[in-house]
Amino acid sequence: MKFAKMINRRGAGDIIGWILLIGFGVALATSVFIWMKGQTEEMTESTVNYVEGEMVCEDVAINVAVNEMCNELTIVNKGKFNIDALNIIYYPAAGEPGSKLENPATPLKPIAGEKITVSVPQSVKFEVTPVLKTDENKLNGCKNKKEVISCTV
Secondary structure, rough: HHHHHHHHHHHHHHHHHHHHHHHHHHHHHHHHHHHHHHHHHHHHHHHHHHHHHHHHHHOOOOOEEEEEEEOOEEEEEEOOOEEOOOEEEOOOOOOOEEEEEEEOOOOOOOOOOOEOOOOOOOOOOOEEEEEOOOOOEEEOOOOOHEEEEEOOO
């Protein structure tokens, strides 16, 4: 009699163990599915914004010049669209690179090659990326139109 009760208890423990194991597996699979779905949606959204940005940026062009002291940039709009901001990354001779988002009071208009002068820390290299506003008022950087300028201090 005692032996039969022990078998029944052990059998119930095995069944409970299997149920828990399957439950954990389903919970883990569900968690991974939800996480991957979020990652896919995020990647799709950024790809769409990037493609839209590429079409807008086709007719954007800038010309960048640096002064002799390597601390002032003159940027001219040579494209067909207004430039709403400029993302400037500067690389000092010593130390960490820095960045600056220059928002002019009025957008740089392409008419007559409007230009702006920007003061920056003295550096050996500059990367200037034009930034446009989309119809939804989002800022869109034109990475493929980035200008890289080297300077000797």
